[in-house]
Amino acid sequence: MLNFTVGPVMSSEEVCAIGAEQVPYFRTAEFSAVMFENEKYMIEYTKAPEGSRAVFMTCSSTGSMEAVVMNCFSKDDKVLVINGGSFGHRFVELCEIHKIPYVALELEYGKKLSKERLYEYDNKGFTGLLVNVDETSTAVLYDTMMIGEFCKKNNIFYVCDCVSSFLADPYNMAECGADVMITGSQKVLACPPGISIIVLAPKGLERVANSKVRTMYFDLKNALKNQERGQTPFTPAVGILLQINERLKEIARNGGADAEVARIAAQAEDFRRKILELPFVFVSESPANGVTSIHPTTANAYDIFLTLKDEYGIWICPNGGNMKDIILRVGHIGALTHEDNTTLINALKDMQKRGLI
Numbered sequence: 001m002l003n004f005t006v007g008p009v010m011s012s013e014e015v016c017a018i019g020a021e022q023v024p025y026f027r028t029a030e031f032s033a034v035m036f037e038n039e040k041y042m043i044e045y046t047k048a049p050e051g052s053r054a055v056f057m058t059c060s061s062t063g064s065m066e067a068v069v070m071n072c073f074s075k076d077d078k079v080l081v082i083n084g085g086s087f088g089h090r091f092v093e094l095c096e097i098h099k100i101p102y103v104a105l106e107l108e109y110g111k112k113l114s115k116e117r118l119y120e121y122d123n124k125g126f127t128g129l130l131v132n133v134d135e136t137s138t139a140v141l142y143d144t145m146m147i148g149e150f151c152k153k154n155n156i157f158y159v160c161d162c163v164s165s166f167l168a169d170p171y172n173m174a175e176c177g178a179d180v181m182i183t184g185s186q187k188v189l190a191c192p193p194g195i196s197i198i199v200l201a202p203k204g205l206e207r208v209a210n211s212k213v214r215t216m217y218f219d220l221k222n223a224l225k226n227q228e229r230g231q232t233p234f235t236p237a238v239g240i241l242l243q244i245n246e247r248l249k250e251i252a253r254n255g256g257a258d259a260e261v262a263r264i265a266a267q268a269e270d271f272r273r274k275i276l277e278l279p280f281v282f283v284s285e286s287p288a289n290g291v292t293s294i295h296p297t298t299a300n301a302y303d304i305f306l307t308l309k310d311e312y313g314i315w316i317c318p319n320g321g322n323m324k325d326i327i328l329r330v331g332h333i334g335a336l337t338h339e340d341n342t343t344l345i346n347a348l349k350d351m352q353k354r355g356l357i
């Protein structure tokens, strides 16, 4: 299998080897030490400010998106949601479900967020902002520094969904002033799905501490209290947390977060150069490093996905909803190489010879 989707992605051999082992009991000092180390690396790699904390939730990242909306906002807030695709829309739905007052800043698919558009909402009494830093459905990357400045000026609580951008695009939580960031195990962390991670800067911790949220599983106060002893309130996905530990150390051995970002940027650049020979056009006005969204000009997008999967053993990412037939996404995250890009391009060239694209 050769997997170019945006999650789950290809894992390293070391990470796969841990997945083949027995899963240990976890209420132990040994497991707590792993969890402390995971937290330390997460704070380091997100460049979170002094006093930040990280918690590990056993759920997909949508669970953490929901936990953050529930624990950090209430009916007294007014939240601006940047909605440029299906992940932005997910935040809109979460605000609806939890009755958080919000306004959606709607962007056309593939369009970046300009300063002009954002500042239409300046001095309008917003107290929170939700953004998917890489809107993975269209591969548009938003400018976290520009948004951070806006939030600072308006005293807005700033939440970054970095699920697919963490370790793929440059991110500095302290510099951009984000109060919360969210990511997940199956994107650039290149582990199986099942764990998502929430990093909270001091203002985020304060919001959680003062929250009156009613939930058992998504109570971040409880998660933070347990992480103080390297534990979780309930049985976590122990095996995946051990794989994450291996992966975080692997990134450290390879030069840290910036080196991983550079590796993925180079992987994306290599693909974008090679695909120019084929009948596709780029969709994103502001491409993220983790994924390239392309529009086939001579064939149906979903048919290309199926043929690559069924006849070549290569997975790329189809899109959902009204983008299904027109947009494909090729991921650059996980254990992929430039040679893998060539394999994909050769398969597409073969399809072209066969008249399929």
Ligand SMILES: *Cc1c(COP(=O)(O)O)cnc(C)c1O
Binding pocket: 007, 060, 061, 062, 063, 087, 132, 133, 134, 135, 136, 161, 162, 163, 164, 184
């Ligand atoms: C993958 C992703 C998520 C979370 O998806 P899950 O299926 O819940 O893991 C959220 N936001 C973005 C931007 C993503 O890319």
